[in-house]
Amino acid sequence: MAVVNGVNLLVEIDGEVYGCITTQGLEFSSDMIDTTCKDTGEYKTFVPGEKTGTLTADLLYNYDATEGVVSSFEKFKAGTEVSWKWGDFSNSGGGYFYGEGYISGITMSAPKNEVATATITIQITGEPGTTILT
16 A cells, blocks of 8 residues: 655645645545434444535645635635645646535634744535546
């Protein structure tokens, strides 16, 4: 099994690869529907229901960058649907997840005597996909 160096994984929103990312995450979850009845016994039973996902990108704050905080804020403010990719876009044998979503949150932080940062969150809408580069 090959492992992936996290530095090779990137975030792209509307065709722009976001710069100065320090951490990013992609989370998928499913609503679990309780199917427990009196005949089930001691343990509850469940079936998966609707699925959802979020993408987060933590980056160093750079107001002048064309990608990142400012462009994300403009898309957030306008309620614009965005296309996203998460993963390794350039290495043979790499691959990425992709889909559509809306920027649902932007958090900026400027602690004393530290680098300012921002976190951008995308709420995934619709069904995401995957691509493997060969």
